[in-house]
Amino acid sequence: MTVIDTRGPDSGKPRVPLIYNPKVRGIAFQVLLCALIAFLVWEAVSNAADNLARAKVAAGFDFWNHTAGFDISQTLIEYSTASTYGRAFWVGLLNTLLVAGLGIVFATILGFIVGIARLSTNWLVSKVASVYVELIRNLPLLLQLLFWYNAVLKALPEMRDSLVIPGGGFLNNRGLFLPQPTFHHQALATLIAIGLGVALAIAFVVWAKRRQIRTGRQSPVFTVAMFFVVVLPGAVFALTGFPVEFMFPEKGRFNIRGGIEVLPEFMALLFGLVVYTAAFIAEVVRAGILSVSKGQTEAAYSLGLRPRPTLRLVIIPQAMRVIIPPLTNQYLNLTKNSSLAVAVGYPDLVQVFAGTVLNQTGQAVEVIVITMAVYLIISLVTSFLMNLYNRRVMLVER
């Protein structure tokens, strides 16, 4: 394929030095470009100001503190119809972060499993994994979400025939209802114990590594760390007399009251995002593992490393260098794709803020700008962290 571009005089002979001087031309070109873009921006802004003024639409961010007056089906922080639009924004943002965060965790797990399965020597396993990846990657996410939402609503029973989950939960087409734990203040001790345990575990790992480098002697790192992180807080929890109480959901006339409620919209969105992104992560993982040449494994074996340390110390670190950048991209894609929540009625940032708030206030420019800024910040921060990580990995290589 060729691109035809006839712009710019092509003769390179410097007969008229000033015009053909590449530096001068470069500067002139840039000045022109800047002027053009400045003109376009100015035109757009003045038009917008004009149009808005003519339409007498309210402008500015005053709406932020006005009463919202609408209800949101899932709120992680306190919110009522008397709350402000600003509060609604935070509710939406947290809902986005919740679904994106959980989605990333599950998609990573599923993606790594499928990616490794595709490389399996087991014919059936690798074929099933391939079919999964091909099918999911070639279907639009929106279609998948609509399908899952429809399927979730259809597959789950009505309120009256709720499935009872052992331990006091319910599952029906209104959602998943689980007992909600409430902690007494004695639980604070356990919280401190967890913090202490993590700190001790990290300290031990550092010490063990130093000792290994110094003396070559290995320590049971995993066991000791587990002891600090799990057993210690567990013991404290038991000693303070299990200071926790569960609020069990119970059936009301229409719905199930109390407990933790997981909306079917949330389930469908999370499931759809995980299934979709995992297919892409699987490809990333597969490419990463394939990128480590076979010689590496053979060299490790010839040095006397066993298969598991080989995988842990030789293959995975090298594969991760290839995997991490596209993996981060997939995480960002998942976060951005969570905005499709609007199609299944999950109250994420776009649905709550760029949907209801935009409509109630009519301030399209402000609302869209804020929404875009949020996603931009998330993605810029992630790229920044990824670049830091990349630099570290690169240095290790040399």
Next chain:
Amino acid sequence: MTRVLIGIALAAALGATASVASAQTLNTVKQRGNLNCGANGTLPGFGLPDAQGRWTGLDVDYCKAIAAAIFNDPNKVKFVPLTARDRFTALQSGDVDVLARNTTWTSSRDTSLGLNFTAINYFDGQGFLVRKALKVNSALELNDAAVCVQQGTTTELNLADYFRANKMKLKTVTFATSDEAVKAYDAGRCDAYTTDASGLAGERLRLANSNDHIMLPEIISKEPLGPVVRHGDDQWFDIAKWAHYAMVTAEELGITRANVDDHMKSENPDVKRLLGTEGKHGEALGLTNDWAVRIIKHVGNYGESFERNVGQGSNLKIARGLNGLWTKGGLQYAPPLR
């Protein structure tokens, strides 16, 4: 890159010069040769295209009336289907000349959104649709119920207000379009679906088994629905108002599509003023004096339009009720045409 930008800049510059030439909506519409009308697109009785793209509905008739008044041709309308969410921006940005999309008249919309509500072409109120099997007889029994609602509507706000006022707990499930909300209700996601009562009558027919569902008696809000225009063009505002009032006046005077020609010879001064055989009321609006004749000939009077779209002539079978003429116990009342 620059060439593209130059192209955009040129286009913008051309547009800028064009904008100086005309700021009047009526002139723009006349030059364009058709009216751009923002309509619902999914609501039986108010605005719905069939599979061939032919639009019908009360709001659709209103736009056809304006087109008839301007062009003497009710089909010179381009209907733009709008969701509740994007309707106001469509009007603000000049996408549509008039928004006739069962829109509730509220003070904040009238002021801070930069809109002008012209007249009320349907007096409505918000109701609830529930399954018969629930055995609910009143909206006050809906404590703790899950309610499906469309996003960006006054309905969403009224619902929250009603439950708060009655100290009931509410679980709203919000969808971007009424289609999705109805479908979710039908799938059992919600106990109730709420929207304007007229909408409920139409939506009920779209459910898989419409006889399993009933409307609750409570009407929890006032929903005066009417066409909307932008701030800043008074002439267009007048045309939009009087297109509706002409249809109401015609019904008050008993002028219908069928008998409008006979009335041309009438000696009744009210009739003469409406039909333009006396006075220059059409020209005062920037139209021709036979503007109302055109409306009545092509679209009919308000009562005809009502019966055809939402009344006995339609599937909805909604009684005139509040929308009857003031002389017959309703609220439809046109200021005098003189």
Next chain:
Amino acid sequence: MSDIATMTDANLAFVQRAPIAPMRPPLTEAGAIGWLRKNLFSSLFNVVLTLLCALLVVWIVPPMVKFLIVDAVWDGATRIDCLPSPQRPEVGACWAFVIERLGFFTYGFYPFEERWRVDLFFALLAVGIVWLAWLNAPARGLAAINFFVVVPILSYILLLGWPAIGLPRVETTQWGGVLVTIVVAWVGIVVSLPLGILLALGRRSRLPAVRLFSVIFIEFVRGVPLITVLFMASVMLPLFVPDTWSPDKLLRALVGVALFASAYMAEVVRAGLQAMPKGQYEAAMAVGLSYWQMMRLIILPQALKITIPNIVNSYVALFKDTTLVFIVGIFDFLRAIEAARIDPQWATPVTSTTGYAFAAIFYFICCYAMSRYARYVEARLAAGDRR
């Protein structure tokens, strides 16, 4: 062999006169069983995995076949035909519904008597694509011009109409279904490649202002979800232009999709440019080519060649993303399916699933064909490099 036979005594009993037929490999190592052992049951872990996968397949595939084919309803005129009845207790996919609505899914509200124009457009496009994609086709240089210039102009006239030559105007609000999906995808494809190349060149330019603007544009667009770009295009674009110059609703979505796709395309092209050895640039400059000559004649042909697979892959992503115009109220294929599935005329328990299955088949065929093509080109290029 014959020499040996003549030399040895014919009577010696221990002489093997004919070669022994090779022994068959043990039953457990060859044939189907051997294959099974090697590929499915090589260890306990693998046995467990195989059984789990087999269960998964059995759980999914037969019910799917049963639903889509065995129990499916192929002909019928109304929802009654797709409702469970005593004669047909289990109803599968209601293809009758899809068949009846096929025109609606394909053309939307495009007027009946003008639908031949859409068919002609599809045909033009198909010829254009085949010509461009078939690597051995005659006059392939023209194919690109045809695809990126001629067909767009012809289609524009054909679809929108030109009353002067007897084609009545058809407003974009009447377009719908597959037509809109294809138009959106195709405009994205046609616009994003040149714009993406310019942005990629801009990002690698020596001129700081050019580089800065390119970076800002690319990173900005890639940092936000397509939905917000579409919202911006559909809600804010009309505010940014003079009020009389109100762009068409579909056009706005097209602008949004095209800009979005360009930013991603820019990164794909940039990767190709970066893969070019520095020697290519230096050699081009050494023979005295100007910047644009160098790009046009040396760098871009090579860089684009190696990026073809990635370009096609980003087209696949673009094609899938066209479904999002649904959210800003454009009547694309998915929206047509959604509208039809809630139509009470066809309200049955299987209508929704059937509609989604049909949509899935359509999107899968289009996307899978594109990704297969990308892989084919990749393999062919790899073969070329091996030589």
